[in-house]
Amino acid sequence: MKKRPGSSQSNHRPSTPAPRPITPRSRSSSSARDGRVPVGAMTRQRTNSGSTPNLIPNHLMVSFHGNNEMRFEGIAYQETLEDIKERVLTMWLVDHEDSKGHRLRVVFRKSPWNCSGHDMIMARRLLTSLFAVLARSGYHYQTTVNSGNRSKAPRLIFVEPLERHIEPTHFFSVLFSRKGEKVTILDAPEPIKDSIGVALRNTFPRRISSDKIVEDGMCVIELQKSAIGAPPVDKSMFIFAVLKHILGHGYSLNASVPLARRGPLGLGGRKELWIFKSRPLRLD
Known part of the structure; x- marks a missing residue:
């Protein structure tokens, strides 16, 4: 076990720049023959213990x-x-x-x-x-x-596929509230942030209570909790509308990351972070 340098600075908070798009690496093989060094290769050469499978x-x-x-x-x-x-x-x-x-x-x-x-x-x-x-x-x-x-x-x-093909890729995250009435979108491209609020207002007229850009450029959109004389919005349809708008801008849902359990003693449900990934450009 070891401490990372600087971990004793309890009041220091690292800067949080938005993740940069990934630059592809020019490799097509998934074996060590492409020049990459396997983890621990030098240690295994020194010890030659034979305890690590090849x-x-x-x-x-x-x-x-x-x-x-x-x-x-x-x-x-x-x-x-x-x-x-x-x-x-x-x-x-x-x-x-x-x-x-x-x-x-x-x-x-x-x-x-x-x-x-x-x-x-x-x-x-x-x-x-x-x-x-x-x-x-x-x-x-x-x-x-x-x-x-x-x-x-x-x-x-x-x-890592047998045939590696690496393209420039951008990721951003979406988080829905536990009840599904609020969504926060972090580090999405500007066209998505600039248009999703209007799109959701058109889909759910007079049912969007808040649509704003807040700290660090995060987009926050929230449904009205109740409206007199109006049926409640189907939360699943709200999620579908968000997914459809993002998909229309070239991004698809790539993964859901389950985080810590909520509630007393950690017995509640998990908060899930949705990760979106840019789709490869098609050259038709």
């Missing part, structure tokens, strides 16, 4: 534990490990970091998976940066397992 995984798993811990399994290459440390972990203060072989365990300060306000903006950008960094390394989100198991943390599984 396997380079092409799947990577990420899980979230408690309110402040993140674990990685299956990190295959040294540059992927370094990118995670440099581009993801620097977005939140780290108390402890433990890396061994293909595993990485990180304990953050405070509670990034169960926070609000500006801290929640920081946590959301950390997670979208995680998707961007893995995309830069050739990984695509595949599925989530253990999502219904209360005794085990959900695991997000990413896969």
Whole structure:
């Protein structure tokens, strides 16, 4: 176990720039022959213990534990490990970091998976940066397992296809409130932020109570809780309208990230962050 530099500065808050679009890397092979160094390769050469199987995984798993811990399994290459440390972990203060072989365990300060306000903006950008960094390394989100198991943390599984094709990719996050009457959109492209409020007002006339851009350019849209003489808005249709508008601007829902459980003793439901990804351009 080790402390990351600077973790003793309890009052320092790192800046939270919006994640940058990912620049593709010019590689087409998923094997170590493309020049990438497998994690721990030099250590295995020095020790020559034979205790580590000669396997380079092409799947990577990420899980979230408690309110402040993140674990990685299956990190295959040294540059992927370094990118995670440099581009993801620097977005939140780290108390402890433990890396061994293909595993990485990180304990953050405070509670990034169960926070609000500006801290929640920081946590959301950390997670979208995680998707961007893995995309830069050739990984695509595949599925989530253990999502219904209360005794085990959900695991997000990413896969590196046998034929790697990396394109410029942008990610942003969407978070719906527990009751589904409010949505916050963080780091979406300007055309989406500038138009989604008007689109939802046209879809639900006189039923949108708030449509504004707030801290750090986050878009917040909220339904009226009740309207005299009017039936309540179907919350599912509200979600569908948001998804349809985003899809029309070239982004699709890529993943849902389950965070900490809510409620007393952590027995409530999980807050889920939706990650949207730009779709590849079609050259017809």
